[in-house]
Amino acid sequence: MVIILQIQAIINCFMSNSIARHLQKSGLLVLDAHRNALDILFTARYLVKTHNVKVSMPLAGYVLHVPLMKQVTNWFIQTYQINFWPVYRREELYPTNLIMKFLCLFYPASLGLNERKEANRHFVQGAIETCQKTGQVVLVAPYGSPLWFGQDIKNGVRKILQSKATFIVSSSKWNWKKAKVTTKLGKLKQNKKLVDNKKIDQLVKNEFKSVITRC
Numbered sequence: 001m002v003i004i005l006q007i008q009a010i011i012n013c014f015m016s017n018s019i020a021r022h023l024q025k026s027g028l029l030v031l032d033a034h035r036n037a038l039d040i041l042f043t044a045r046y047l048v049k050t051h052n053v054k055v056s057m058p059l060a061g062y063v064l065h066v067p068l069m070k071q072v073t074n075w076f077i078q079t080y081q082i083n084f085w086p087v088y089r090r091e092e093l094y095p096t097n098l099i100m101k102f103l104c105l106f107y108p109a110s111l112g113l114n115e116r117k118e119a120n121r122h123f124v125q126g127a128i129e130t131c132q133k134t135g136q137v138v139l140v141a142p143y144g145s146p147l148w149f150g151q152d153i154k155n156g157v158r159k160i161l162q163s164k165a166t167f168i169v170s171s172s173k174w175n176w177k178k179a180k181v182t183t184k185l186g187k188l189k190q191n192k193k194l195v196d197n198k199k200i201d202q203l204v205k206n207e208f209k210s211v212i213t214r215c
Contacts, residue, residue, distance in 0.1 A: 018188055022166060025051060027105045027136035029127070029160055029167035030185075033208060034141035035149050039181075041076055041170040046183040053064075056083040056130050057139040058123050060093055067107035087156070088116040089144060093175065108189050124156045131165035138165075142204055150208075153201050161191045161200055169207040181192040186211045 022028060030047065034040040063069040064086050076082050093116055095101045099172045127138045138160070142153045153161075161167065169186040186207045194200050 005143070018052060019168070019185070022188055023051060023135050023137075025134065026166060027055075027131040027133045027138065028135055029131050029165040029189075030139045031101055031167055031169045031204060031207075032139060033149060033169070033171040033212060034143070035146050035171070037146065039172040039174075040074075040139065040141055041072075041172050042181045043162070043183055044076070044082055045080055046181070047137055047139065048082070051137075053135050053137045054081065054083070055137045055139055056085065056127070057125075058087040059084040061086040061088045062100075062103040062106060065108070066103060067106075070168075085126060086119050088120055089154075092116065103108075105132050120156065124159050127156075128163045128165065131160065131163070139170075150205065153197075153204060158175045158197060158200055160214065161204075162195060164190060166190045169204065169211050171211050178188050184211045195212070 019028070027143060030043070032040045032043045039059070047053055047055055048127060059073065063073055064084065073084065077084065091097075091100050092104060093113060095104050127140070129137050130136045140157055140160070142157045143149050143151055144154050167189055170183060172181050172183040174180075175182045189203075189207060191200065191203065
């Protein structure tokens with residue numbers, strides 16, 4: 001068991017050094033498994049503390065307006081200097097269920113349908129540009145929600161991958177035995193030529209397999 005832990009420590013150190021060297025030359029796209037409500041924020045915290053990077057990430061629009069959720073978000077902004085892009089999934093653009101309709105009631109009157117769609121375009125363009133900047137990390141949940149892990153990647157994330165951004169996958173999980181969050185990262189990858197949606201989805205799924213088994 002001790003030998004296994006030592007080998008894992010060596011692997012983690014090598015991967016961390018690879019990421020650090022890459023960030024000295026360019027930015028990075030991090031695709032987080034996001035299997036639980038707050039785990040992607042723990043990944044953001046890990047990236048800031050471990051690699052001293054500037055993290056930008058999309059966030060469901062209503063989270064920035066619902067009072068309790070807004071307080072949690074503001075704490076992360078103030079503590080870790082995270083830049084949040086508001087994004088609006090189809091469920092928020094055209095709410096149909098009662099829960100989403102209720103959450104959308106917190107939107108300010110000035111945030112109409114056109115403004116929400118423009119925010120989505122701003123996120124994609126901003127993410128593509130940020131992925132090219134030294135020491136910058138764009139952190140996203142490629143499936144959009146813990147409920148959809150392993151399903152189709154969101155179109156906006158596909159566009160970022162098609163821009164040939166270098167990426168890694170990540171997963172954070174609360175470890176009850178150690179009473180702390182464990183964050184695992186994959187290997188640096190780059191989508192140099194894939195444009196087919198199914199092939200891009202499969203590429204990301206393959207990367208998640210090894211990380212999920214280690215987390």
